[in-house]
Amino acid sequence: MQMTTMRLREALRAAMVEEMERDPEVFLLGEEVGHYQGAYKVTEGMLARFGARRVIDTPIAESGFAGLAIGAAMVGMRPIVEFMTWNFSAVAFDQIINNAAKLRQMSGGQLKVPIVFRAPNGSARQVGSQHSHAMEHFYAHVPGLKCIAPATPADAYGMLKTAIRDDDPVLLFESETLYSLSGDVPDDPSFTVPFGVARVAREGKDVSLISYSRAVHTCLEAAEQLAKAGVDAEVIDLRSLRPLDEAALVAAVSKTHRAVVVHEGWPYGGVGAELVDRVQRLAFDQLDAPVLRVCFLDVPMPYNAALERLVIPQVDRVIEAVKSVTYAR
Amino acid sequence: MTNVPELAALYRKMQLIRRVEEEAARAYAQGKIGGFLHLYIGQEAIAVGADAALRPTDYALTTYRDHGLALARGMSARALMAELFGKATGACQGLGGSMHVFDAERRMLGGYGIVGGHLPLATGTAFASKYRGDGGVTICFFGEGSVPIGEFHEAMTLASLWKLPIVFVCENNGYAMGTPIDRVLPVHEVTSHAVSYGIPSDRFVVECVREVVTRIGAAVERARTESTPTLVECLTYRFRGHSMSDPGKYRTSEEVEAHKRRDPLVRARAELVAERGEAAAAAIDAEIEAEVADAVAFSDTSPEPTADVLEPTTYAGPFAR
Numbered sequence A: 001m002q003m004t005t006m007r008l009r010e011a012l013r014a015a016m017v018e019e020m021e022r023d024p025e026v027f028l029l030g031e032e033v034g035h036y037q038g039a040y041k042v043t044e045g046m047l048a049r050f051g052a053r054r055v056i057d058t059p060i061a062e063s064g065f066a067g068l069a070i071g072a073a074m075v076g077m078r079p080i081v082e083f084m085t086w087n088f089s090a091v092a093f094d095q096i097i098n099n100a101a102k103l104r105q106m107s108g109g110q111l112k113v114p115i116v117f118r119a120p121n122g123s124a125r126q127v128g129s130q131h132s133h134a135m136e137h138f139y140a141h142v143p144g145l146k147c148i149a150p151a152t153p154a155d156a157y158g159m160l161k162t163a164i165r166d167d168d169p170v171l172l173f174e175s176e177t178l179y180s181l182s183g184d185v186p187d188d189p190s191f192t193v194p195f196g197v198a199r200v201a202r203e204g205k206d207v208s209l210i211s212y213s214r215a216v217h218t219c220l221e222a223a224e225q226l227a228k229a230g231v232d233a234e235v236i237d238l239r240s241l242r243p244l245d246e247a248a249l250v251a252a253v254s255k256t257h258r259a260v261v262v263h264e265g266w267p268y269g270g271v272g273a274e275l276v277d278r279v280q281r282l283a284f285d286q287l288d289a290p291v292l293r294v295c296f297l298d299v300p301m302p303y304n305a306a307l308e309r310l311v312i313p314q315v316d317r318v319i320e321a322v323k324s325v326t327y328a329r
Numbered sequence B: 001m002t003n004v005p006e007l008a009a010l011y012r013k014m015q016l017i018r019r020v021e022e023e024a025a026r027a028y029a030q031g032k033i034g035g036f037l038h039l040y041i042g043q044e045a046i047a048v049g050a051d052a053a054l055r056p057t058d059y060a061l062t063t064y065r066d067h068g069l070a071l072a073r074g075m076s077a078r079a080l081m082a083e084l085f086g087k088a089t090g091a092c093q094g095l096g097g098s099m100h101v102f103d104a105e106r107r108m109l110g111g112y113g114i115v116g117g118h119l120p121l122a123t124g125t126a127f128a129s130k131y132r133g134d135g136g137v138t139i140c141f142f143g144e145g146s147v148p149i150g151e152f153h154e155a156m157t158l159a160s161l162w163k164l165p166i167v168f169v170c171e172n173n174g175y176a177m178g179t180p181i182d183r184v185l186p187v188h189e190v191t192s193h194a195v196s197y198g199i200p201s202d203r204f205v206v207e208c209v210r211e212v213v214t215r216i217g218a219a220v221e222r223a224r225t226e227s228t229p230t231l232v233e234c235l236t237y238r239f240r241g242h243s244m245s246d247p248g249k250y251r252t253s254e255e256v257e258a259h260k261r262r263d264p265l266v267r268a269r270a271e272l273v274a275e276r277g278e279a280a281a282a283a284i285d286a287e288i289e290a291e292v293a294d295a296v297a298f299s300d301t302s303p304e305p306t307a308d309v310l311e312p313t314t315y316a317g318p319f320a321r
Helices: A008-022 A046-050 A062-074 A086-100 A153-165 A214-228 A246-256 A270-282 A305-311 A315-325 B007-029 B044-052 B067-072 B077-084 B118-132 B150-161 B192-197 B209-226 B253-260 B264-276 B278-301
Strands: A003-007 A026-030 A055-057 A078-082 A116-120 A146-148 A170-174 A182-186 A199-202 A207-211 A233-237 A240-242 A259-262 A292-294 B059-063 B108-112 B138-143 B166-172 B201-205 B230-235
Touching: A003 A008, A008 A026, A008 A046, A008 A153, A008 A182, A026 A062, A046 A055, A062 A078, A062 A086, A062 B118, A062 B150, A086 A116, A086 B118, A116 A153, A146 A153, A153 A170, A153 A182, A199 A214, A207 A214, A207 A246, A207 A315, A214 A233, A214 A259, A214 A315, A233 A246, A246 A259, A246 A270, A259 A270, A259 A315, A270 A292, A292 A315, B007 B044, B007 B067, B007 B077, B007 B209, B007 B264, B007 B278, B044 B059, B044 B067, B044 B138, B044 B166, B044 B209, B044 B264, B059 B118, B067 B077, B067 B108, B077 B278, B108 B118, B118 B138, B118 B150, B118 B166, B138 B209, B150 B166, B150 B192, B166 B209, B192 B230, B201 B209, B209 B230, B264 B278
Parallel strands: A026 A055, A026 A078, A078 A116, A116 A170, A146 A170, A207 A233, A207 A259, A259 A292, B059 B108, B059 B138, B138 B166, B166 B230, B201 B230
Antiparallel strands: A003 A182, A146 A240, A199 A233
């Protein structure tokens, strides 16, 4: 397959541009997506390409414009809502959980809501507690929503295309820290990546590091260091949180018998707790050690750089967890 | 000017709503309807008059007090009553219930249970009409209790900013649940907000269903021809409590009785009798009685939904677990 090397933000943009060219019912709205060219430059050039009818700058009214987009979707349009960050979706929480996630069910299946919400998620660099939420844990809880969190440009491209074509509400969790990550993306405009299929980011036999989004790269770095110490770690990139690839979890644990879940966001409940539940329920006999989680420390994100580093999952904490599950003290 | 339908047709729908809801209240007391049941009794002229000003292809959204709008839009008494009974034959297969009545075909896009939450949705259907250039208008009903919440103001802002073809209809019945307007709104004229959003407004006391058609009709026409939103405030009164569990102790019986003496349904019937004779009104009443009795019998004998309905109504595609 012919490939083009591009940054993750360019891959997201390419997916949106191609889908908007393919389907006139797709449109984009959000704060600063047009004239400003995107708060993180994901939408750069799109206003010039599609005009203000389809690339729409909104006032700072998340509940208003998220609700507007859901309303447009329930009569068949395919909006892409860009929140400046997922943190700000908190003021549109009602629209997402009470309307986007419920309209199909409340209407007895008469309506569908083909909408995409996307934004950077999780920690960035010293942006403080209100701008560092890992919001996927809140949303993955809700039936009616789909939640995806790719870690590479190719997956960002392929999964955003799948999301735009999907008839259900899809929430795409990006990371500011990955926007400049380069990678090969297929030149084929028909290339898509399905939901619910995990990717083996690194083969290994001793322990499975299960992760998604930014933390995949932390795991890959940890795996490199572990390799030097003689531990062959596998890295599973879930890509999709809801639906979740249970078969991949079972396959990984059946192979390595040990797992560490690594993600941004707090330990109480959340995606990591869900993963641990599935692994112990579906592959209990395969486990040689308890499954551990490496998450944010259980505090609001501090501003101070050193303390922030302490709270966010780092390579050393992943390695510590691996040592624990392999009983290699 | 909006074409006003025959009074007989308007009265028929008003009477249908009244009688369906009276029977729903009875069924609720009998335990056949669960959860919340918010009756529209006293306010029927608004949904019926507004619907008469709309095309069948226009979109309509409202609050949890949604039975009246559903019937006004043409939903059958059977489909509504069966939904209230939670039956598989209900408008939403028994999944929505009283507060969430949808009929996509008739562009009845729901009753919503979170105060204010559907106003942004309505701006979205209006946005879709404008984007597609299909000439459609959206009408969005809500109570004066929605005015303090942010979504009211966000929806007004977006509708005005983007000149969306929408009519916001505030059904001001004086009470947000049990709280009178003067304890929750610093400014009692809801239409005063229209000034700050730079949109036209209209405010009137609902006494005559035909006046509702022309007053809301003017706003619908403005939305359709100029793509300009309007905020309409209908001063009205609900004769029953907020929901079935509300005995309405916060209102005096004198106040309620005074409003009942000005019941727009009674007025519509009196005008119909004056124009067409008692026999014409009585014939409609008899038809409605039969229709409502049929709806109750249908709902009583309809099957319950089964568990296989749950997953396909949660996701359009494969279930995401």
